[in-house]
Amino acid sequence: MVALCLKMFIEVSHKDNNFINFESRNSKKMNKSCDFLVIGSGIGGLSYALKVAEAGKVIIVTKSKLTDSNTYKAQGGIASVMALPDDFEQHINDTMICGSNKSNREVVELIVKNAPVQIEQLVRWGVAFDKDVVGNYALAREGGHTQNRILHHKDFTGAEIEERLAALVCEHPNIEILEEHFAVDLLTQHHLGKLVKRSLPGTECYGAYIIDLKQRNVITLLSKITVLATGGVGNLYHTTTNPAVATGDGIAMAHRAKAIIEDMEFIQFHPTALYNPLERPQFLISEAVRGYGGILRTQDGREFMHLYHPMGSLAPRDITARSIDNELKASGDDFAYLDVTHKNGEQTREDFPNIYEKCLSLGIDITKDMIPVLPAAHYSCGGVKVDTNGETSIKRLYAVGEVASTGLHGANRLASNSLIEAVVYADFAACHSLANISRYGLQQGIPAWDYKGTSHPEEMVLITQSYKEVQQIMSYYVGIVRSNIRLERAMQRMQIIYEETEHLYKRSTLSQKLCELRNMIAVSYLIIKQAQQMKESVGLHFSLDYPMN
Structure with a gap:
């Protein structure tokens, strides 16, 4: 009954969106339009924008700065078959095994076989992947991979990709970038007074309502095609490697x-975030460190991963994170260690300069000292369902990157498959968009944002406290290990926070933090609900009530 009640609240609450509180002095009509609206600015959104920009006007909306994304934080690299003895079948099999055979094999094959072409495109755009002394790509290996197939740029691959693509986007005359603009809601037939249901086909997207966070007004941004590239959900949890912008908005x-x-x-x-209670988000210790030869140990120096998986410290992420969690609960310790002190110190500094400098700033010399690590929320394998064109169940609305559920990851993502998925599906979405955009026009009759009922902003403490409560609920009850009673308690607690937040939302000034809180609650509900529906332990969903065979 609780779940049904919360479901009803979350799904119908959008009907009042035209009457959300905001400052009445901004009642003038604000409109913008474009051919392609891209919400988000990671590798998926930026590569899509570059591929469609010659065909029309593109607007990229990002709630922070252009490069503030999960892509920028990615350290390890991007997976692709590039050289023998590797081949497509091995990459496909590694992905299927890591995903507990819950992945869509057709999608896995499509992404794996299209990966090398997209790597070549990234290189043409100026991305510099590391090479060996004879000029071949220096391919690394990470957990769950049976071959070396990870292209990288030292230990800040994501930053290299993001900066190169961002530079090209900024230079393109057909691309407009709206930084510090927050997408509130997508526009559909609902905003024309028509009934929209998940079970009914034919729903279309016409753009989005966007808050200009500097000018404090709401823009009705109409588009022929809209792309969600908003990233993940890491900030639903207290301990995460994701930047603060990852609140599940898309x-x-x-x-x-x-x-x-x-x-x-x-x-x-992610099994190995740097343990530092004074820092949030947690600094990521790349999977590549384990691929390099890093060994996981308990605080008394005992190696333990061979007890859980034949690949030892190179086991897939779900098993590794659960194993560390089990060891920490058994010992009562706050962290485990990742040890590379047995490796060549100079090579370690050369391969992982970012990690080396970060740890050194905390008094940890990784060539001599073991690295304190703990698991942290890192990636959402699910999301908005898309077909092999990247299109959602809503026409004219695409989703690429972590916000999307393509079917690639199944029950657990294989390391470094995320960036390649994003760029491959951005290409699929771009091709399909270009083939169909001539059929679409800008929808007329969408009402401007209605500023009725505005009032003063409530105390920020009300929002921040609920924000923390969501993170506590998800961390304690919907984390690495779950149970039926934990999930039920999470749903009950979430309903209380939902009701309080909706009351706050309808009577106070609109703000980014308030919108993010609502989004976090909605996505938390989806995670809890779908976890309750899963009557087995598989991959990343491990329940004490459904032991694995």
């Missing part, structure tokens, strides 16, 4: 617009 917006959302129970915890 999934929440798509859900309110009646798109299909799937596989949200599969939240991946």
Whole structure:
């Protein structure tokens, strides 16, 4: 009954969106339009924008700065078959095994076989992947991979990709960038007074309502095609490697617009975030460190991963994170160690300069000292369901990157498959968009944002406290290990926070933090609900009530 009640609240709440509180002095009509609206600015959004920009005007909306994304934080690299003895079949099999055979094999094959072409495109755009002394790509290996197939740029591959693509986007005359603009909701037939249901076909997307965070007004941004590239959900949890912008906005917006959302129970915890209670988000210790030869140990120096998996410290992420969690609960310790002190110190500094400098700033010399690590929320394997064109169940609305559920990851993502998925699906979405955009026009009759009922902003403490409570609920009850009673308690607690937040939302000034809180609650509900529906332990969803065979 609680779940049904919360479901009803979350799904119908969008009907009042035209009457959300804001400052009445901004009542003038604000309109913008474009051919392609891209919400988000990671590798998926930026590569899509570059591929369609010659065909029309592109507007990129990002709630922070252009490069503030999960892509920028990615350290390890991007997976692709590039040289023998590797081949497509091995990459496909590694992906299927890591995903507990829950991945869509057709999608896995499409992405793996299209990966080398997209790597070549990234190189043409100026991305510099590391090479060996004879000029071949210096391919690394990470957990779950049976071959070396990870292209990288030292230990800040994501930053290299993001900066190169951002530079090209900024130079393109057909691309307009709206930094510090927050997408509130997607526009559909609902905003024309028509009934929209998840079960009914024919829903279309016409753009989005966007808050200009500097000018404090709401823009009605009309588009022929809209692309969600908003990233993940890491900030639903207290301990995460994701930047502060990862609050599940795209999934929440798509859900309110009646798109299909799937596989949200599969939240991946990266096994090795740097243990530093004074820092949030947690600094990521790349999977590549384990691929390099790093060994996981307990605080008393005991190697333990061979007890859980034949690949030892190179086991897939779901098993590794769960194993560390089990060891920490058994010992009562706050962290485990990742040890590379047995490796050549000079080579370690050369291969991992970013990690070396970060740890050194905390008094940890990784060539001599073991690295304190713990699991942290890292990646959402589910999201907005898309087809092989990257299109959602809502026409004219695409989703690429972590916000999307393509079917690649199944129950657990294989390391470094995320960046390649994003760029491959951005290409699929771009090709399909270009083939169909001539059929679409800008929808007329969409009402401007209505500023009725505005009032003073409530105390920020009300928002920040609920924000922390969401993170506590998700961390304690919907984390690496779950149970039926934990999930039920999480749903009950979330309903209380939902009701309080909706009351606050309808009577106070609109703000980014308040919108993010609502989105976090909606996505938390989806994770809890879909976890409750999963009557087995598989991959990243591990329940004490359904032991694995």
